[in-house]
Amino acid sequence: xxxxxxxxxxxxxxxxxxxxxxxxxxxxxxxxxxxxxxxxxxxxxxxxxxxxxxxxxxxxxxxxxxxxxxxxxxxxxxxxxxxxxxxxxxxxxxxxxxxxxxxxxxxxxxxxxxxxxxxxxxxxxxxxxxxxxxxxxxxxxxxxxxxxxxxxxxxxxxxxxxxxxxxxxxxxxxxxxxxxxxxxxxxxxxxxxxxxxxxxxxxxxxxxxxxxxxxxxxxxxxxxxxxxxxxxxxxxxxxxxxxxxxxxxxxxxxxxxxxxxxx
Amino acid sequence: xxxxxxxxxxxxxxxxxxxxxxxxxxxxxxxxxxxxxxxxxxxxxxxxxxxxxxxxxxxxxxxxxxxxxxxxxxxxxxxxxxxxxxxxxxxxxxxxxxxxxxxxxxxxxxxxxxxxxxxxxxxxxxxxxxxxxxxxxxxxxxxxxxxxxxxxxxxxxxxxxxxxxxxxxxxxxxxxxxxxxxxxxxxxxxxxxxxxxxxxxxxxxxxxxxxxxxxxxxxxxxxxxxxxxxxxxxxxxxxxxxxxxxxxxxxxxxxxxxxxxxxxxxxxxxxxxxxxxxxxxxxxxxxxxxxxxxxxxxxxxxxxxxxxxxxxxxxxxxxxxxxxxxxxxxxxxxxxxxxxxxxxxxxxxxxxxxxxxxxxxxxxxxxxxxxxxxxxxxxxxxxxxxxxxxxxxxxxxxxxxxxxxxxxxxxxxxxxxxxxxxxxxxxxxxxxxxxxxxxxxxxxxxxxxxxxxxxxxxxxxxxxxxxxxxxxxxxxxxxxxxxxxxxxxxxxxxxxxxxxxxxxxxxxxxxxxxxxxxxxxxxxxxxxxxxxxxxxxxxxxxxxxxxxxxxxxxxxxxxxxxxxxxxxxxxxxxxxxxxxxxxxxxxxxxxx
Numbered sequence: 016x017x018x019x020x021x022x023x024x025x026x027x028x029x030x031x032x033x034x035x036x037x038x039x040x041x042x043x044x045x046x047x048x049x050x051x052x053x054x055x056x057x058x059x060x061x062x063x064x065x066x067x068x069x070x071x072x073x074x075x076x077x078x079x080x081x082x083x084x085x086x087x088x089x090x091x092x093x094x095x096x097x098x099x100x101x102x103x104x105x106x107x108x109x110x111x112x113x114x115x116x117x118x119x120x121x122x123x124x125x126x127x128x129x130x131x132x133x134x135x136x137x138x139x140x141x142x143x144x145x146x147x148x149x150x151x152x153x154x155x156x157x158x159x160x161x162x163x164x165x166x167x168x169x170x171x172x173x174x175x176x177x178x179x180x181x182x183x184x185x186x187x188x189x190x191x192x193x194x195x196x197x198x199x200x201x202x203x204x205x206x207x208x209x210x211x212x213x214x215x216x217x218x219x220x221x222x223x224x225x226x227x228x229x230x231x232x233x234x235x236x237x238x239x240x241x242x243x244x245x246x247x248x249x250x251x252x253x254x255x256x257x258x259x260x261x262x263x264x265x266x267x268x269x270x271x272x273x274x275x276x277x278x
Numbered sequence: 279x280x281x282x283x284x285x286x287x288x289x290x291x292x293x294x295x296x297x298x299x300x301x302x303x304x305x306x307x308x309x310x311x312x313x314x315x316x317x318x319x320x321x322x323x324x325x326x327x328x329x330x331x332x333x334x335x336x337x338x339x340x341x342x343x344x345x346x347x348x349x350x351x352x353x354x355x356x357x358x359x360x361x362x363x364x365x366x367x368x369x370x371x372x373x374x375x376x377x378x379x380x381x382x383x384x385x386x387x388x389x390x391x392x393x394x395x396x397x398x399x400x401x402x403x404x405x406x407x408x409x410x411x412x413x414x415x416x417x418x419x420x421x422x423x424x425x426x427x428x429x430x431x432x433x434x435x436x437x438x439x440x441x442x443x444x445x446x447x448x449x450x451x452x453x454x455x456x457x458x459x460x461x462x463x464x465x466x467x468x469x470x471x472x473x474x475x476x477x478x479x480x481x482x483x484x485x486x487x488x489x490x491x492x493x494x495x496x497x498x499x500x501x502x503x504x505x506x507x508x509x510x511x512x513x514x515x516x517x518x519x520x521x522x523x524x525x526x527x528x529x530x531x532x533x534x535x536x537x538x539x540x541x542x543x544x545x546x547x548x549x550x551x552x553x554x555x556x557x558x559x560x561x562x563x564x565x566x567x568x569x570x571x572x573x574x575x576x577x578x579x580x581x582x583x584x585x586x587x588x589x590x591x592x593x594x595x596x597x598x599x600x601x602x603x604x605x606x607x608x609x610x611x612x613x614x615x616x617x618x619x620x621x622x623x624x625x626x627x628x629x630x631x632x633x634x635x636x637x638x639x640x641x642x643x644x645x646x647x648x649x650x651x652x653x654x655x656x657x658x659x660x661x662x663x664x665x666x667x668x669x670x671x672x673x674x675x676x677x678x679x680x681x682x683x684x685x686x687x688x689x690x691x692x693x694x695x696x697x698x699x700x701x702x703x704x705x706x707x708x709x710x711x712x713x714x715x716x717x718x719x720x721x722x723x724x725x726x727x728x729x730x731x732x733x734x735x736x737x738x739x740x741x742x743x744x745x746x747x748x749x750x751x752x753x754x755x756x757x758x759x760x761x762x763x764x765x766x767x768x769x770x771x772x773x774x775x776x777x778x779x780x781x782x783x784x785x786x787x788x789x790x791x792x793x794x795x796x797x798x799x800x801x802x803x804x805x806x807x808x809x810x811x812x813x814x815x816x817x818x819x820x821x822x823x824x825x826x827x828x829x830x831x832x833x834x835x836x837x838x839x840x841x842x843x844x845x846x847x848x849x850x851x852x853x854x855x856x857x858x859x860x861x862x863x864x865x866x867x868x869x870x
Contacts, residue, residue: 018519019834022773026830029777030823036584037819040577040631045812047796047805078568090568132564138475140563140801 048073053146055166059153063162066154069147070094074136076151091133092126099159111164114152118143119172137176145173191267193274200259205250208278215250216242222276230272235260316400317807325397326809327821332393334787334825335832336386338505338780340460341498343383344453345506346372347430349540351446358439368533370434372510374840377431380424382832401798408472408479409463412486416459423452454499461494462486467799468790469562477802489562493555500551504544505779509833511537512776515769516837518762527762534772535600541779542593542676546669546739550732559793566800570793578789578815580631583661585782587625590668592774594621597675599768605757607682620671627664630655654717662728663713666735667706673739674702677746685754694749698742705738780829784822792818 051065051073070076076094083095101110105124108116116123121133136143143151149164156162191199205215225233232239237250254260263271319325350372357365394402406413426449433442465488472484479485514534521527560567569575598614601607630652654660688694709731716724794800796810804810 018516022516022519023830023834025770025773026777027827029774030781030826033581033585033778033781034816034819034823037581037822038816040580040815042814042816044814044817045795047810075565075569078565090564132560134563134565138801139804140797141565 048075051147053144053150053166057166059162059165062150062153062164062166063157065147066150066152066157069143069151070154073141073147074143074151075141079133090129092129094155094158096159098156098162101155102160110156110160111152111168112170114155115148115170115172118148118151119170119175137172142176145170145176191270193267193270193272196263196267196271197274200254200257205253214245216245218275218278220278222278227272227276230275231268234268234271316398318397318399319808320397324809325393326807329390329393329397330788330791330821331825331828332386332389333791334784334822335829336383336390337787338783338825338829339379339383339386339832340457341502341505341783342509343376343379343427344457345502345504346376346379346510347427347446347449347453348503349507349510350376351443351450353536354446355443358443364529364532367529368536371533372513372537373431373434374843375510375513375836376427378836378839380427382836384420398798401803404477404799404803405463405467408466408482408485411482412459412462416456419452419456419459423449423456426452457498457502458491458495461498462488462491464790465490465494468794469559469566470799470802473802477799489558490555493551493558497548497551497555500544500548501783504541504548505783507537507539507541507544508772508776508779509537511535511541511772512833513537513837513840515772517841518769519766521762524762529761531603531762531764534769538593538596538772538775541775542672545589546673549665553728553732563800566793569795570789575789575793577631578785578818580629581785581815581819582782583629585778585785586665587628587668588778589775589782590672591621591625592771592778594618594672594675596768596771596775597679599764599771601679601682602765603760603763604679604682605760606684607679610678610682613678617671617675621668624664624668624671627655628661628668630660657717659713659716659724659727662716662731663709666709666731670702670706670709670735670738673742677742680746681750683756683759684750685756686749687752687754688749691749694745698745698749701738701741705734708734777826777830780826781822784825785818788818788822 049072051068053065057065079091081089081091081093081095084093097114098110101113104126105113113124117133118136121135122131125131134141137145137148146166148170149166149168152164152168153162156164197203202218205213206218207213208218210217210219221230229240237254238247241247317325320328350369353365353372354369357363357367357369394405426445430442430445430449433445437445462485466485469489470485471488472479472481472486474480511534514530514532514537518527518530518534521530556567556571559570571579594617601610686694712727712731716727719727792812795812796805797803798805
């Protein structure tokens with residue numbers, strides 16, 4: 016018993032020592048990146064400020080890239096003076112296009128002496144929005160040149176990221192079919208299949224009354240067009256409360272529309 | 279009786295866990311009928327910390343349960359081939375620890391499953407949908423493992439040696455297969471594959487065989503043996519300290535030695551498996567690799583250096599103390615101070631950080647966060663050199679231990695010694711040269727230099743061992759090893775090694791999960807809970823310490839229950855006699 020107690024005390028002592036070692040190193044709590052609200056009419060200076068914040072935060076650019084360092088030890092190109100470098104780096108390509116391509120399709124052009132490996136920042140895990148990327152381009156241009164990009168600038172890569180970014184745990188693995196979704200979210204509470212009137216219009220024959228595009232709109236924006244005799248503003252909060260819009264993937268939404276079209 | 283109850287509990291908890299999995303897997307039940315909560319919280323403790331502790335404890339017990347059969351089988355096989363009954367007895371003694379540990383593993387596994395379903399329902403549902411097809415083989419293998427484990431344990435001496443060895447082989451195969459399946463789930467969370475951009479499953483095999491699956495399988499296989507050996511050694515130390523007779527002390531001294539020998543042998547190749555794992559992480563996503571090694575978690579590897587440095591120091595210390603029980607070892611005692619000096623120096627270099635925690639004034643004086651002199655030692659070139667020399671020095675300690683009571687009788691003994699010395703000298707010069715050369719080349723070349731360093735050290739260890747085997751064939755003995763004649767502090771060195779191994783396992787478990795940062799499944803399922811932040815290393819250290827203490831409390835229960843099987847049956851009046859004897863013993867000094 017005496018030895019057991021001594022050993023237990025020894026265990027606590029050694030564990031406490033290692034805890035102390037872990038307290039001795041720098042203590043930093045890393046918060047998840049926050050989404051930044053970007054309006055369409057911000058000035059260039061505001062774009063640069065937001066872009067700088069994204070480069071050091073949500074974009075995680077400085078995890079790999081350095082700023083103002085040189086030598087043979089760099090694993091990725093240094094970003095110092097990148098605005099000036101981008102003007103002439105690829106012949107026939109504008110600085111805005113070069114910087115945009117290096118974020119959307121980073122392995123299309125790899126700087127000599129470095130190896131490919133940067134991920135597409137418009138997709139998870141970085142998942143910058145098209146607007147956020149425009150502000151990053153403005154900031155990078157400001158490092159050695161004058162920014163020419165604006166929030167109206169159109170880039171060929173825009174709009175290609177997933178329509179439902181997997182930023183919340185809603186991905187469902189195997190897609191559910193339309194009929195399952197109809198049953199799961201209790202659509203039949205308001206919409207009958209036998210032609211009887213309910214809180215909402217019956218689904219009987221809805222496939223012949225509405226096109227797939229109209230069905231799609233009726234699901235994602237139910238107040239855009241209301242069937243005569245039914246109440247506006249009722250379906251949206253009801254469906255939202257069921258977390259339908261959070262949980263259903265694009266593929267499942269398509270399945271639901273396909274199912275409704277068969278009725 | 280207690281063991282039977284534990285066995286029953288194992289099956290019950292296993293069935294409950296299976297039921298929980300099936301509940302979560304059933305699509306009709308899994309689909310939310312009402313708005314489902316993404317997370318649930320606890321009132322007094324963060325649900326993440328609770329799940330962290332349960333997962334880590336489950337992992338530690340699972341590692342132990344998988345590792346012990348491996349070296350128990352090898353020890354049993356040695357006993358079978360040599361006919362030495364001591365090996366068979368030792369293997370059985372190790373196996374006695376399995377029964378209770380298996381119950382604890384299953385209980386903690388069930389707790390982990392329930393916890394995931396209760397606190398992380400959406401994540402659990404997602405993982406269940408991806409991996410639902412792997413559950414059936416997992417459950418079947420779990421059942422088979424229970425069958426093989428209990429047959430292996432209860433069938434000791436009841437079957438022919440070959441049949442019993444076959445049972446041991448099957449137990450190991452099934453246990454390894456279970457670990458491989460579970461590894462697919464956890465590695466998918468770090469390096470997901472086989473899913474589209476929305477997280478929908480496209481290919482189950484790709485999801486299983488993701489970038490880090492096989493490296494983790496191999497890394498865990500080796501690390502489990504190191505961990506199991508260390509805990510087995512701790513059991514030997516525990517029994518040694520409480521031993522009543524010289525025979526008991528001799529037996530448990532030997533058991534502790536075998537356990538730690540297994541642990542150190544497994545520890546030496548572990549960095550190579552870790553290197554492969556690191557390479558695959560970088561291959562999957564460079565930013566993930568950089569987050570791990572050069573970003574948020576870079577300081578964690580300084581803590582790891584302290585832990586591994588301590589492992590080497592304690593292992594060498596134990597070997598030097600062990601030499602005290604070997605006649606003839608006094609010849610080598612003079613070398614110990616030099617070995618200690620080299621180990622200490624390597625330890626210091628390895629634990630030197632690249633950048634320092636400094637005040638503003640200090641940073642200004644240094645011209646940044648890098649110390650003008652220490653900075654030279656805080657880079658990979660110096661650290662790789664230090665760790666390779668550390669491994670080599672520990673090997674030298676073992677070599678001295680091995681030949682302590684032997685006198686070579688072969689005619690070429692002097693030449694053999696010179697060749698061994700020459701190999702050591704050449705490899706040390708080569709390793710140091712590459713370390714210095716690394717300061718003058720680019721990053722890619724520098725990273726590539728670690729391979730020849732490691733390979734040359736491996737070459738030295740293998741070639742010197744081969745020469746040593748032939749050199750000491752038919753060697754003259756200076757006397758038998760006096761097992762049991764070793765100071766008690768050597769047993770505390772064994773405990774220190776076991777605690778440090780466990781703490782290291784907890785720390786690396788933390789970084790493996792922590793590297794995902796605010797993602798449950800990296801790049802696919804984001805953590806939107808209040809616990810999405812990455813805690814400070816101090817907080818992580820506190821949690822790991824608490825887990826280690828709880829683990830050793832549970833292991834103490836395992837040791838206690840395992841030791842019951844060797845005790846005499848209770849007889850009526852035994853308690854009264856015990857109390858009477860005890861009161862008489864206590865009263866004796868007063869009456870004299």
